[in-house]
Amino acid sequence: MPFFLAALGIFALSALACLVPSLLRPSKQSAHLANVLGLLGTLAGSVCGLLALFWPGQPPLASFQAQLGLPFGTFSLALDGTSRIFLVPVFGLGLLCAIQGFLSLRHERPSQHNLGVHWLFYLLLLLGLTLVLSARDIVLFLISWEIMSLAPFFLIDFNDSDSRVRDASWVYLVAAHLGAVALLAFFVLFWQCTGSLSWQTPVTNLTETQRTLLFVLALAGFGAKAGLAPMHIWLPEAHPAAPSHVSALLSGAMINAGLYGIIRTVSLLSPKGIPPEWWGWLILLLGLGTALMGILKALAQSNVKRLLAYSSVENMGIMTMGLGCAMIGQSLGNGWMALAGLAACLMHMLNHATFKGLLFLAAGEVLHATGTVNMAQLGGLAKKMPVLAACFATGCAAIACLPPFNGFTGELTLALSLLDGSSLASTERQMALLLSFAALCAISGLALTLYAKAYGMVFLGSARSGFAENVHQKSWHGIWPLMVLALGCLALGLLARFVFLGTGMAAAELFPMQTLTGFSQARTSLDQSLTTVAAISGCVLLATALLVALRKHTLHRRGIRFMPTWACGYQRGTSRIEYTDASFTEPLARVLSPLMGQKVSISQEPGLFPRYSQLLVKAPDRLRRYVYGPLFAAIESVCNALKIFQHGKIHLYILYILATVVGLLIWGLV
Amino acid sequence: MFLNICLYLLVLSNFLLLGTARVVQMTKYTALQGFLLAILLFHFGHTVLTVAVLLIKGLVLPGLLWRTLKKMPSEALICPHRLVAIDVIAGMAGLAFAIWLDGRLGSDLTHNLFPELFLPLGLTTLFCGLILIIGRVKAITQVIGYLAAENGIFLLGMPLMTQGTTWFELALLLDVFVAVFVMGIAINRISDSFASMDVDHFRSLRD
C-alpha cells in the first residue's frame, strides 16, 4: 500500500508541477520543461504503481483509510484482485503512452499547443483512473470519476484549432456527463436504500424493485463510459480526434473503468453473490449486440483511427459477453461458465489494452509520418518503415485472435465458457448460448478480414497518393514503446496460463463460485489447454523459422530474380488501379451492407465514354444521425424557445424578480 | 427407425422446397413429399390409401403442375433470391417453434396420440406450406404451398386414422385434387390474359 499511495501522490504533485510551465510564456524551454516534467511524473508514478501491484508478500486485500475533509465520505482505498487487474493497463499503458507521447510531442511548436496543460490533464486522468479503480467510498468514487471523465475532454481537444476536433470533444463531454447523471442518480439511490457510503460491502437489505432500478441505472451510467451500444457514439468521434497516445490510453485503459463499474456493481448488488438470471442475459445480449455492431461498423470505415475506435466498441462487447456468461453460470450454479466467463472477460481486457494500445500508437505514427490515416491514400509504408509495419502487423494478428498472440487466449476461454451452455437445464438457454457462441466466432472471423484490410491497405502494396510517398521517416528508437507492446502481445499469448490463473483468482473473489460444480475442473482443464496452446504456438513459430531458413539455404545458390508484379499481361499498371479499402470489403458489403450502414453513391457523366466519374463509399453512424441528432436538435429548439425570456432588458428582469417574490409570498401565506 | 428416416426426409424436403428459387424444382419436391407420405401410410397399414396417395399426391398433382409449368413463360419460374433466404429462416423458426410446442404440450397428449416426431414435423410441414403461400409472389407457388400445407395436415391426421376414416381421407384427397385442377386451369387462363404471373398484379381484379 505505501507504494500505491506514493504513486497517487506523485501523480497529484507532478500534475501540480505541470501547472508551472503551463503558466509560463510559451517558448521552446517551457514546452521542453512541461514535456520532461510530465514524462518524469508518469514514469515515477506508474513504476510505483506497478510495484504496488506486484510487490510480493502483500495481503490479498490491502486497504487504507483517511478523512476526506468533507461533510460526508472518507478517503477509503483498497486493492483486491479485480482492482489490481484493472490497474495493470492504467499503469503499464499509461507509462508506455507517456513515453510515446513524449517522443512525438518533442517536435510540436510551443506557440500552437500548451504542453503544460496537456501533461497536467494526462496526469490527472491517470490519477482519476487510479482512484476510481481503488476507491471504496461512494463520494470518493464519484469525485474521482468526475476527474477521470473531465480530463479526457482537454486531452481530446489538443488540436483545438480544428473545428472537427472541438466538435468531437464536445460530443465526448456530453456523453460523459449524460453517463455521469445516471451514475449520480445511481449513487444517491444507493445511499438512500442502503444508508451506507461504503463501496465494498455487499448489499443485503434491498427490495426487488430497488435492486432492479439500481442495476439499470448502473448499466446506463457505466455502459456509457464503456461504450456499450447504443451509448457508444462518442468513441468513433473522440478517438480519431485525440492525439494517438491519448486515444491509446483512453481505449486501452479508460473505457475499462466502465466495465469495472458494471462488474463491481453486479458483485455488490447480487443477493448472496448470486445475480438474478435475467441480469446475465441482459448483459450477454447487450455485449453481443455491441460486438456485432462494432465489428460491422468497423468494417465499413476507411479512417484507420475511426476503424480502431469501432473495434474498441466491439472488444468491449466481447468482454461484456464474458461477464454476462459468467453471471448466467453463477446464477444457475454452473462453475465452469462462471469461472471461464469472468476470467475471459478480464483476460480479454488485459489483452485488448496491449494490442489496442499498440495499434493506436502505430496509427499515430502513421499519421505523424504521412499526415493522414485515410486508408485510400496510404499504402506501401512497410518498405519505408519496416519496424512500424512489423509492430502494426503483430497488433493486427493479435486482435484478429490468431494463435501465437494473446487475443486468441481470451477468445478460447470465452468460447469454452459459452459452449458449456449446452449443459444448462432448458433448451431455450442452450440454444441461446450456442448461438451466441457461433456469433462470437462470426465476429472474430470478420475481425480477421477487418485487420487484414487495415494492415494491407496502410502498409502494403504501393503508395496510393503523395501522402504515402513523401514519408517523414523515423528510426526504431522513436517508436520503441510500440516494440515493447508488440512483445507484450506475444508474451501474454505464450504465458496465458498465468494470466488465466490470476484473473481466475480475482473472479473467484468477486463471486462465490468455488463451491459450484465444474469450477475446479474448469480451472485445471483451461490451465492445461492454455499451456498446450502456448506449446503448440511456440512450435509453430520455431518450425516456420526452420522452414524459412531451409528455403533461404536452398535458394542461396540459385539466387532470386526480381521482376515487377505480374499484372496478367497489363504493362502499365499504376497504383491507382490497386485495390482500396472499400473494394476489399465489397464482397462482404454485398451481403452485410444493410447492417453495416454503408452508403455507396456513384456520379458519372452520361454517355458511353464518361470522362468524369466518382464513387463515394460512406458509413455514417446511423444512431447518431437518426436518433441522437434529432433528439438534441429538439432539446435545442425547446431551449431556444425559452430565449424570449432572455431579452437583455434590465427593467423587465427586475419585474421577474418582483413577480417571483410576490408569488412566493402568496404561496407561503396561502 | 425406418419411420424416422422418412420423417427426416420429409423435413428436408420442406426446407428444399423453401430453399429453392426454381418452380420446376419445387414441383419435384412436391412429388417427393407425396411419395414419402405414401410410404408412411404403407407403414401404418393403410394399403388402399397408400395407392390413392401415391397416385394423386405423388403423380397426378405434380404432373398437373408440370403441365401448367410447361406453358408458362420462363421468367415466371424463378423467384427472387432474397425472398428465399427469408423463407428459409422463417421455416427454421417454424421448426424450432413446432418442436418447442411439442415439448410444452405435455407428453400425455403427444405420446398417446402421435408417434415421436409426428406432431412437430406435421406442424413444420404445415408452417412451411403457409410460408410458401405468404412469402412467394408467383401464382404457381401458391398452389405448391397449398399442397405442402395440406401434406402437413394429412401427416397430422395419419396416426388418428381408423378404417372408417379412410373414406373421409379419400374424399379430402379428391377435394384437393379438384382444387388444384381448378387452380391449374385458372392459372393457365390467367397466364393467357395477363402478361405476368405475380400475385401482386391480381390486385387489379379486386373490384
Next chain:
Amino acid sequence: MNTAFFSYLANLALALLLAPLLFGVINRVKAKVAGRHGKPLLQTYYDLAKLFRKSEVISPTTGLFFQLAPALQLVAILAALCLLPLGGNASPLAFAGDFLLAAYLLGLGRFAMIVAALETGSSFEGMGASREAAFSALAEPIFFLAISVLTSLHLDLGETHDWAFSLSLLFGGQSAGAWLSGKFELLLLPIVFFLLLLVENSRIPVDDPTTHLELTMIHEVMILDHSGPNLALILYASALKLWFFASLVAGLLVPDLGAMGFLLWIAVIFLVACAIGLVESSMARLRLKRVTTFLGGACAMAALVLIFSQMR
C-alpha cells in the same frame, strides 16, 4: 498408450505422404467423367519435385512477409492437422478447445496468404484476397455451429468437459456411433463439412482451381506472384488442407472400429476426393453473388441439425 502414439504417428506420416494424391484422384475422376484419360495420378508429386528444384522470381513491390507467408501457412495447417484424430486414433496433443486452435491456425495461414497477396500491390491479387477473406469469414460461423452441435451432443452423452471439447472425441468415431444409434439428423453434418471443404479449398461451385487469370478466381489469383519453392509449399499446404477437411468428413462417417479402422478412414477420404471430382464435373462455378446463397444453405443445414439435436 505407446502403441496408440505410434499408430497416430504412422497415420500422420500416411497423411503427409498421401495428401498430394488427393488432387490426382480428383483430376482422374474428372477426366474419366469427361471421357479423357487424364493426367498421371502422381502429377502433384512431380509438380512439387519440379518446383522445389527451381529458383524464384519475386516482385520488388513485396517485402519480407511475402517470402515468409507460404512457410507460415504450411506450418499452421500442419499443426492443425496434428490436432485432428487421424485414422481413429486420438491426437496426443488433444486438449479442451483444440478445435478452436485448429480453426484459428487455419485462420493464421489464411491471414498470411491474404497479407502476402496484398503485398504485391496487384489489383488481381487484391481481388482474390478480398474474396478469400469474405468467404472464409462467412464460413467461420458455420464451422463452429456444426462443432457446437457435436460438443453438446457429447456433453449430453455424459462425456467430461475436457474430452467433449476436443476434436479427438468429436471426430474420433463416437459421433458415427451416435448417428448409427438413431440420431439421423447428424448425417447432415458430414454434408455441411463437405460444403465447407468446397469453400475452404476453393473447389468448383465456389472457385475454379483450373482456370488461371480470370476475374472470377479466388485462391489461384492470390498466389499468382509466388514461384519456385514457395509455390511448392503453397501447393503442398493446400493438399494438406484438403486432407484436413476430408478427415473431418471421415471422422463423422467412420465408426470406432479399433486398430484396422484407419483403412476405412482412408478409404472415406479418397471417396470424398471422388465426390469432389464428381461435383466438379457435374456443376458449373457459381456466380460470386450466389456463393453467399451456397454458404447460407450450409448454414441452414447446420442450424437444422442444431435445432433437431438440441430441442429433443
